Amino acid sequence: MSFGTRVRLCAAATLLAGLAPAWAADVFVQTPDQAAWQADKKTQRVDVHADAAHQVVTRRVRIAPGTDLPPHTHAQGYRLVTVISGTLLLGFGDQFDEAALRPMPPGSVFSEPAGHKHFARTQQEPVVLQLTEVGGQK
Template sequence: MNHNLLKSLNSFSVRHLAGTTNTIFTLLSHGTVDICMRAFPTFCRANITKIKEEVFMKKIVLSALCILGFHSAAMAETYTFTPDDFTYKTVHDVAKIAPVVLDEAGKPKTVFLKIPKGNILPPHGVEKGYRVFTVISGPVFWGDGDVVDPAKEKRLPAGSVIVVPPMKGHHWVAAREGDILMQGVVVPDKTFVPAIANKIAN
């Protein structure tokens, strides 16, 4: 019991505080029920029902605010997209490409690449920057060289990663078993993990 608070409260008369119920209700909401009952017995007994209702409602409101505050802090705002949400343009007459992220110069940095089943993206090369492709759906039949030769193709299932260095000749992509969807990212040199860097160096 806080005797100094009780002594201070006893210095007021019920006549002065009877009209200021908010004062008592505020004290009650802060856990000082026992002090209020001892300091203002007449007022508390006469208004016990209202006091209980006020305290109960304050607890409900406080609980609601805590719940809302928790959800407000815990619920992060994210944005989701599917490959079909982007705008595609046709390249090499058979494939479609859609920018997802642009670099500071406004050039595509991350793209989606689609090739319908039965089509072949003809031999072409990369002039600047490494291209890192991840096969999302396929499989992809990938070949290196200036002439399409199915015998030289590698069958790459979904999840495969393809690293294409700049100025290293031509390559082609064939969709022989199904529609192809790949994600491509342009990256600078010397940004690869050792597993990729060592293979490129060799």
């Protein structure tokens, strides 16, 4: 290894060592048994993590079996949603249209931009979603 390469590696290691305490301060860990679920009208939810400085909220939403969510929007923010369990039937538009429902099995990802109407249905099993919202309200 050349002297120049060793100098660059030492500089990089020193820089990373100096950043490690900052990373440790920002670490977030939560196990499922620590979640405090709250009931809404048709769902249960738990805020997993919120970062007010960056206007980011991550939450889990549990939707009961046999639930229809009518067309609705979110006034602010941009949401990115991942299906954790169950299969969500999802559609976009102003009217609930069964023909427009698309199956979203576990692992599926979709977005919900502010003001974009969407609707959903669950079947015989509950559905758990994880959504991250940027720039919205908590």
